[in-house]
Amino acid sequence: MDFFNKLGDSIVSVTQEAVKKGKGMTDIAKLQHEVRTKEDFCKKQYEEIGRKFYEENKDIIPESYADLFEEIEAANRRIAELREQIAGLKGGVSCPKCGAVVAASASFCSECGAKINDMFEEEDEDETAEAES
Numbered sequence: 001m002d003f004f005n006k007l008g009d010s011i012v013s014v015t016q017e018a019v020k021k022g023k024g025m026t027d028i029a030k031l032q033h034e035v036r037t038k039e040d041f042c043k044k045q046y047e048e049i050g051r052k053f054y055e056e057n058k059d060i061i062p063e064s065y066a067d068l069f070e071e072i073e074a075a076n077r078r079i080a081e082l083r084e085q086i087a088g089l090k091g092g093v094s095c096p097k098c099g100a101v102v103a104a105s106a107s108f109c110s111e112c113g114a115k116i117n118d119m120f121e122e123e124d125e126d127e128t129a130e131a132e133s
């Protein structure tokens with residue numbers, strides 16, 4: 001009887017210890033999760049600050065940012081080239097605004113609604129106008 005009581009007590013205390021440990025782990029996991037969430041948030045905010053700064057300064061680039069701006073521009077040019085290549089392989093054209101592949105005959109992008117052939121039409125008109133004059 002005594003043995004069973006003691007066994008019962010020790011089982012209870014082991015269980016309580018496990019619950020405590022488990023709770024501790026849960027608390028740590030919760031805190032770590034919040035750290036990651038805040039880190040992700042800061043990353044997005046930094047990105048947004050950078051994007052806004054870039055947009056506001058791309059016409060007159062601050063000297064100390066010249067290299068960073070040039071790298072971004074070069075990467076964006078390459079992205080546009082690659083999208084054109086992909087669109088070509090898929091038998092369409094790349095939307096100049098969002099990069100979606102749309103039919104070469106399309107007037108508007110099905111994804112973002114941007115005009116597709118606008119740029120080319122203007123160029124054609126200019127060439128025609130020049131040829132006529």
Ligand SMILES: [Zn+2]
Binds near residue numbers: 095097099109113114
């Ligand atoms: Zn688009």
